[in-house]
Amino acid sequence: MDQIIHNKVRIKLKTYENELLTISCNNIINTINATEAKIFGPISMPTRRKIYCVLRSPHVDKDSREHFEIRIYTKIIDVYKPSxxxxxxxxxxxxxxxIDIEVKI
Incomplete structure (x- = not known):
């Protein structure tokens, strides 16, 4: 019996800066294309937002607050038949x- 084995490497990139993410994705894609492996991606995942609410003065004005936001950008690149x-x-x-990188085989 012939068994079909699909080798796949999934690269997941996370960062707070969108420009760094696109630069690193382009570097990874150029490197993979030079080795003649099949590539699928980069796939943009939805941007995650974390919002923090902070009191401006801890004692007097409870109604005076500031909101801070952190955005997390994520992209996934799949590499099929890597050598x-x-x-x-x-x-x-x-x-x-x-840039946070997760590699799954």
């Missing part, structure tokens, strides 16, 4: 600080 060259090239790739 050993692809994995080595991704390990050597320099990615700027401030």
């Amino acid at each position: 050993s060259k692809t994995v080595d090239a991704l390990m050597k790739l320099n990615i700027p600080s401030g």
